[in-house]
Amino acid sequence: MEQQEIIWGIAPIGWRNDDIPEIGAGNTLQHLLSDIVVAGFQGTEVGGFFPEAEVLNKELQLRGLRVAGQWFSSYIIRDGLERVVESFRTQCRYLQEVRADVIVVSEQTGSVQGLEKNVFTDKPHFTDAEWEALCQGLNQLGITAEEYGLKLVYHHHLGTGVQTTDEVNRLMAGTDPEHVHLLYDTGHIFVSDGDYMTLLRQHIGRIKHVHFKDARLQVMNECKSAGKSFLQSFLSGMFTVPGDGCIDFTEVYNELLANHYRGWIVIEAEQDPAIANPLEYALIARKYINDSLLVQTPNQERGDENAAGSV
Ligand SMILES: O=C1C[C@@H](O)[C@H](O)[C@@H](O)C1=O
């Protein structure tokens, strides 16, 4: 990856969603990639419906697009590292072939992410022994990822054992900074903790991948009161693109620039594509980036130490 720049991407999740594969099933890869070009983004992440590497590379190359990485559900605690490594290597091999930069890991042992359970109250809590197994396992997977030219970035996620800032703190403390990096997802930490800046400031040096996900405050509160599941919450419209919800991305972006973050920022807003036209929302996101984030003082643009908002 070019280390000199921020690369703006948008995830397939607004078109098709791996958590509920049937929604948006009519949206083809070609349609998705062409929409991404129209909306002015430089790339995307790999979705579950993506084809073999050779076919994907051709479609990307035709449009001048790149891929950042792909989600990997790990079950280190439930299954043990040995059983995870084989499928992890298979995915790394694919990601290497499509010239990706990161593999996005989320531990799914005990997760309620895909279940009809209250995502606001029913998340798992790991024991000390489980934390130890997870951290040691991630250290090994991080080393494995590097064999394929990839960085392992850990995705904190609602309804999982690594959801809150305290849990991310524990994961970061227990893993090797050389091999295990952090994916910072604004939407997940906001819905979890009601605060997105603390996590960013605490772990800025380990953040190697970013998801910009916005939240609709009123919908979020309604979903919480109703005790909805993760899937029901996003189908109700809890998440949206930056500029359409309640998160102040100027604060987040300035913090990233002030700390010389370089790499991908991927817009990621899961909504029902039958309700929220994916291209329309991609264009809303791009306009917000152009009008509110990129139009700043030259100092902030460059992330100068003296710039306003720097630490
Ligand atoms: O990065 C992500 C990948 C999705 O599969 C996940 O459910 C979503 O919420 C997310 O942030």
Ligand SMILES: [Co+2]
């Ligand atoms: Co995310």
